[in-house]
Amino acid sequence: MAQMNLLEAIRQGMDEEMEHDPRVFITGEDVGPRGGVFRxxxxxxxxxxxxxxIDSPLAELSIVGVGIGAALADLRPICEIQFADFIHPAMNQIMNEAARMYYRSGGTWTVPMVIRAPYGGGVGGGLYHSQSVEAFFAHTPGLKVIIPSTPYDAKGLIKSAIRDPNPVLFFETKKGYRLIKGDVPEGEYTVPIGEARVAREGSDLTVYSYGMMAHYAMQAAERVSQTDGIEAEVVDLRTLLPLDTKTVLESFKKTGKALIVHEDNLTMGFGAEIAAILASDGFEYMDAPIQRLCAPDIPGVPFSHPMQDYFMLNPTKIADAIRDLAAY
Amino acid sequence: MAKNTTDKVRNGRATPTSRPSDSLTKDTLLEMYWKMLLSRRVDERAWMIHRQGKIVFHISAIGQEAIQVAAAYTIHLGVDYIVPYYRDLALVLCAGVTPEDFMISLYGKEGELSSLARQMPSHFGAKPFNIVSTSAPVATQVVHAAGMAFAIKYRIQNELQDPNDRTQPRLAVTSLGEGSTSQGEWHEAMNWAGVHQLPFICIVQNNHYAISVPVDKQMAVPNVADRAAAYGVEGIIVDGNDVLACYDVMHYAVQKAYRGDGPTLIEAKTYRMTPHSSDDDDRTYRERSEVDAWRDKDPLLRLANHLKAQGLLTDAVIEGYDKRARKIVDEAQRAAEERPYPPGESAIAPVYAEAN
Incomplete structure (x- = not known):
């Protein structure tokens, strides 16, 4: 089995789908000879x-809008938004058009497209190269939202996303692009959309996370296991929409304690939805107040290192939160 | 390559002696007149039943039928992609939507064609006729049309489609009002169409008003078509109330797209003869004398006068058409009124398409 990093796994998944289906194409800024700014x-x-x-004009609205048109015409576009921070000009096309097309046409016109975007901070990107934007899209029926945290899942999920008949947002942790490595089998396999993964078994509490923070949560869980004997279960959500509420609740039933971790800011973040589901459907299993460890409610990740470090979560902060919750 | 408002084809007169519309047969001319008339009568009925309190909303195509019918008679209906806007009633009626379908949409009744009655009326769409579903934020559809035209070029370039296969879509045609060309969406779509020289036709139905805002507050240049050159797209201005002139420019743009010779912007100068919608009162922003002056240029009246002067149409025939239209509209209205509403719980699905 080949070891590869996250971005190589995504590339291999797209490559295989392009070989398999001549309708699949890629457009976005600098995706051509340059190979994308992250390669x-x-x-x-x-x-x-x-x-x-296809190198697109420098205009996110039409990268997505033209992708929608191509999808309506039965192609399979993969639209790359260079940074998730730049997706906002395309919001109208994603929210009003892609998400609503199937519903508003009474289930006749489909938009089988993938919108890929690197997200997240910790790379010196400041306010506009660090954003986590998943909550906007996870709030929008008609879309699917995927955030993988391992190369295996990234390849399997990008392939599922390309084959899916609906518009799929595929967010890639840019900090993890080269940092996260793992085994990826050669050849055909897919990971189904809408299934969370228990990344680590544990009995004391459950950490719910996704993307880069799921990767950090695994490191934190290993650390507290060694130093404190706390066994944290880690649920990597992988797909935010549609959410695998079954796996979310099964883990909570087992541990009774939940720590939700995301690098998006706290208020109205995706963690609020997890907390609400646990509170309404998992109340009788609850042994401690549901905890959310998220970024502060400020408009973005600041550039200067000490402020960036203050904003960003890391395995140490997650380990501390695990210890606090375990002690409750 | 792209040119700005070419004098050669301006107003459709490719040469003074030969116009594509010259070869239209009497039967086709009368059929075009009939389509314009039928759209007008359906539209007028919608206003009437709104005033009667039977429906909650109507938005009108009255005055703008000529360019729409011209478009319908130059493209390959049911095959080429149509990406309309909310005033394209005459176009969609030509493309296969029936007066009954439209009436059902006005009443929001069960099984409504475009959206299962989820959308307001005139948010057209009909997959069987390759009419794309449209929304309300203006100009969003123009980008989709560029994407569909891009898909045609993609399939040809990647040998998924024979460029001469007439069973496949060979162009995407979209339309919008002049006010909507202020949206970034329109500019970005035009840019894609120009960069890739797509089989794309953008019809701007310049009806002089965006609800209440006149053209000179919308843009600093006198013509939308003047902007086309900036995108490497040929821009053509046509008298939008002259269906034969509209036919000529559409014929030119369609044949050009089929040849793979790139996109065209057609600015049809016309006039919105009604308020913006049933919720608008145009007396608050324009003079009656202005509206009345445009009544004399009504495209339906002009075609009737032209055909009468050619000896192709008589008042008796028009009367017969009107009678026939009234019967169709009466029956369509009755069918819509008798039809049940969709059950409330049918709102819930479908939201996601299932994998094949």
């Missing part, structure tokens, strides 16, 4: 040429 599409231009790897 996720590196080598694909050389392999598939300018008719399938």
């Amino acid at each position: 996720v599409t590196q080598g694909l231009f050389e392999k598939y040429g300018p008719t399938r790897i």
Whole structure:
């Protein structure tokens, strides 16, 4: 089995789907000869040429809007938004058009497209190269929202996303692109959309997370196991919409304590939904107040290092929160 | 390559002696007149039943039928992609939507064609006729049309479609009002169409008003078509109330798209003869004399006069058409009124498409 990093796994998944289906194409800023600013599409231009790897104008609205049109015309676009922070000009197209097309056409017009965007902070990106935007989309029926945290899941989920007949937002932790490595099998496999994964078994409490924070949660869980003998279960949500409430509740039933971790800011973040589900459907299993460990409610990740570090979560902060909750 | 408002084809007169509309047969001309008339009568009935309190909303195509019918008679209906806007009643009626379908949408009744009655009326869409579902935020559809035109070019370039296969879509045509060209969406779509020289036709139905706001508060140039050159798109201005001139420019743009020779912007200068919608009162922002002056340029009246002068139409025939239209509209209204409403719980699905 090959070891690869997160971005290589995403690239391999897209490459396999492009080989398998001539309707699949990639468009976005600098995705062509440059191979994307993070190099996720590196080598694909050389392999598939300018008719399938298409450098777009510098305009996110139409990267998505043209993708919607192509999807309506039965192609399978993969639209890359260079940074999740730049997705906002395309909000109208995503929210009003892609998300609502199937419903508003009485189930006749479908939008089978993937919108990929690197998200998240901790890379010196300041307010506009660090955002976590998943909550906006997870609030929107008609969309699917995926955030993988391992290369295995990233490849399997990007393939499922490309094959899905609905618009899928696929957020990639840019900090984890090269940092996160793992085994990825050669050849065909997929990971189903809408299924969370118990990344680590434990009995004392459950950490719910996704993306880069799921990766950190695993490190934190290993640490507290060694130092404190606390066994935390880690649930990697993988898909936020549709959410796997069954796995979420099963773990809570087992541990009775929940720590929800995301690097998006706290208020109205995705963790609020998890907390609400646990409170309403898991009340009788609850042994402690549901905890959320999230970024502060400020408008973005500041640039200067000490402020960035203050904003960002890390395995140490997560480990501290695990200890506090375990002690309750 | 792209040119700005070419004099050569301005107003559809490719050469003074030869116009594509010259080859239209009597039968086709009368059929076009009939389509314009039927759309007008359906539209007028919608206003009437709104005033009677039977429906809650109508938004009108009255005065703008000529360019719509011209578009319908130049593209390959049911095959080419149509990405309309909310005033395209005449266009969608030509493309396969029936007066009864439209009446059902006005009443929001069960099984409504475009959206199962989820959307307000005139938010057209009909998959069987390749009419894309449209929304209310203006100009969003223009980007989709660019994407669909892009898909055509993509399929040809990647050998998924034979460029001469007439059973496949060979162009995408979209329309919008002149006010909507202030949206970034329109500019970005035009840019894509220009960069990739797509088989894309953008019809701007310049009806002089965006609800109450006149053209000179919408843009600093006199014509929307003047902006086309900036995108490498050919821009053409046409008298939007002259259906034959509209036919000529549409014919030109369609054949150009089929040849793979790139996109065209057609600015049809016309006039919104009604308030913006049933919720608007246009007496608050325009003079009656202005509206009355445009009544004399009514495209339906003009075509009737032209056909009468050619000896192709008589008042008796018009009367017959009117009678026929009234019967169709009466029956459509009755069918819609007798139809049940959808059950409330049918709101819940479908939200997601299932994998095949």
